[in-house]
Amino acid sequence: MPWFKIDDSAHSHPKFMRAGNAALGLWLRCGSYSAQHLLEGFVPKSVVKPFGGTPAQVRKLLEAGLWHDAGHDCKRCPQPADGYMIHDFFEGGRNVTKAQHEANKKGAAERAAKSRAARNANDSESKQNNIQYATSSQMSSDRARNEPHFEDSPAGQEGLSHRTPAEPRATPHAAATPVPPTSFGSRGAASSGESDVVRAYDTLGDLKQAIRDAGVKGVSWNLQPSQIERIRQVRDRIGIPDMVDMAVGNSSYRGAPGRASAWIEDWESLQPETQDAPGVTRLPVVRGFNGPASRQQQDTDAQFDRAMARAQARMQQESS
Numbered sequence: 001m002p003w004f005k006i007d008d009s010a011h012s013h014p015k016f017m018r019a020g021n022a023a024l025g026l027w028l029r030c031g032s033y034s035a036q037h038l039l040e041g042f043v044p045k046s047v048v049k050p051f052g053g054t055p056a057q058v059r060k061l062l063e064a065g066l067w068h069d070a071g072h073d074c075k076r077c078p079q080p081a082d083g084y085m086i087h088d089f090f091e092g093g094r095n096v097t098k099a100q101h102e103a104n105k106k107g108a109a110e111r112a113a114k115s116r117a118a119r120n121a122n123d124s125e126s127k128q129n130n131i132q133y134a135t136s137s138q139m140s141s142d143r144a145r146n147e148p149h150f151e152d153s154p155a156g157q158e159g160l161s162h163r164t165p166a167e168p169r170a171t172p173h174a175a176a177t178p179v180p181p182t183s184f185g186s187r188g189a190a191s192s193g194e195s196d197v198v199r200a201y202d203t204l205g206d207l208k209q210a211i212r213d214a215g216v217k218g219v220s221w222n223l224q225p226s227q228i229e230r231i232r233q234v235r236d237r238i239g240i241p242d243m244v245d246m247a248v249g250n251s252s253y254r255g256a257p258g259r260a261s262a263w264i265e266d267w268e269s270l271q272p273e274t275q276d277a278p279g280v281t282r283l284p285v286v287r288g289f290n291g292p293a294s295r296q297q298q299d300t301d302a303q304f305d306r307a308m309a310r311a312q313a314r315m316q317q318e319s320s
Contacts, residue, residue, distance in 0.1 A: 004035035005094040015064045023060040026053040038098040041089025210244045216251045220259045234267045
């Protein structure tokens, strides 16, 4: 949108002083109208009256030299037809011509188009990279799950693979007993029709049952394979009893979580119990929101217990 600009010293210009405020109000409104419609300083007579202009105000603008009517002798301003011309509308580059405005508008549109094209190209490249990364990650994950989890040893097959028996006879996979699942699920024939994630839950069956037996129920074990593996590693390192204690302690403070995944970070913070010297009595470990209680917390709890014991002793003495 073009602007109708005036000099910052116009307030004290002799022509403005001679015209007066009322006439200058008409001059300002008509100048804005001319700029908006790209009339290049021309003011149609048809807009003067709707803007509240009076013949006296028009005469003051003409006498002050701020407007020209038809037949004027100013060599810098064109002759108007059925209207008035604002004197020196383009002086000092204050206002733009119609051609300049259209050129500026076209340039702005071209710059905006280039910016959009560059942004779209960057977005497209970013999306492509994300797709490639996701595809690569998925392929790697699928390959890790699909590869058989056999050890290097023959596993009792005397050098033969589980999948290539020496004779057409029944193999261990054909037995009625289901194949024990691994941390990422079993690929055995006995578990066909069952998803990898569901089969993987059996790896943590003993931990789930121990937590339920401890009174913490209603927790969902719908976990990702990576989460199941993290829990399995903690179980092998710490043991189920400490993990159950942690789950029960956390649930007593903030209630049972919706998913068992809420316990993973707390479980991973646990450390194996060290063997104490004979005759040493350890304070019970208080497990809170984020794992075992700190040494400072243990000392504070012990001081509180001693203070309560002394208070109870005094109360018993006073009552006797």
